[in-house]
Amino acid sequence: MPRRRDVHALDESDVRVRPGRRGSRPRSKLRPAHADATRAMVTAVDRGRWTCAPGADPDRPPVIAMRARELGRTPVVVGDRVDLVGDLSGEPDTLARIVRVAERDTVLRRTADDTDPFERVVVANAERLVVVTSVADPAPRTGFVDRCLVAAYAGGLEPVLCLTKSDLADPEPFAAQYRDLGVPLVVTGRSTAGPPAGLDALRAELSGRLCALVGHSGVGKSTLVNELVPAADQAVGRLSGIGKGRHTTTAALAFPHADGWVVDTPGIRSFGLAHVGADDVVAAFGDLAEAIDDCPRGCGHLGPPADPECALDDLVCAGALGAGRLEALRRILVALHQA
Known part of the structure; x- marks a missing residue:
């Protein structure tokens, strides 16, 4: 009867390694540095694909990208500055990869309600939040405006109050509530001919900045967006899977405007503020x-x-x-x- 070998005398040559499907070589934790990556801004999000503007340049073709595996579940939202590698031609059926997300300067957040601890990032890196509300038809809702202001202050955005339909009612009683806060105020209204009155003043507030617009249905926000960015109406119609019609999208969309960008956020009807103190x-x-x-x-x-x-x-x-x-x-x- 053969003698059993002492287990303490075994070495590597006595151990049989069965080759598996993944191989026996350990995976490296090192990842490429992607030093040649191109900086871009996210302009739309649709079912795991991100539309990006390389260099935040509206004259370059937009690039469709996916999130690199090493980013895991890192959230990427409209306004984020990201680094891209891969095919940046913008040609149909091409795909780039998002390999890095830069630190955000500002964040517009909300929760589903005041008891929901889960924060939803709506827009990143916006400099201003334009709160659009009508002074009549529908009547202005102070509570909604106040909540938008809270979200702006907490996220580092400068709020701007835009009052529409001034041809139907005097905007001053509502505007007076916010003058002591130092909130910039723009008043617009229907004119007898041409674009709404006050549009030039709103353009001046938006020019050269990344700005987000919020407002309830019926206050005239879509009219303002289409006047500011005529191509926006056509662009929303072309986007598939994001919305169910023109300006009924539940996702933020960024459009180039006057050396800056306008982010339309029609899906936001209210702001839960569970994340704000x-x-x-x-x-x-x-x-x-x-x-x-x-x-x-x-x-x-x-x-x-x-x-x-x-x-x-x-x-x-x-x-x-x-x-x-x-x-x-x-x-x-x-x-x-x-x-």
């Missing part, structure tokens, strides 16, 4: 950010009786903050606290 909003006001360091823990900055020791009231008493400005700020904070 009161300090995030106040911090957007440079002259108030340091003052709230003296507030007690958990202060919501609403003032008495809810927050009787809020440091912002001390600024008003000292003459460093106007009472009207604080009142306007607290009104939009109420929108944040209301579920």
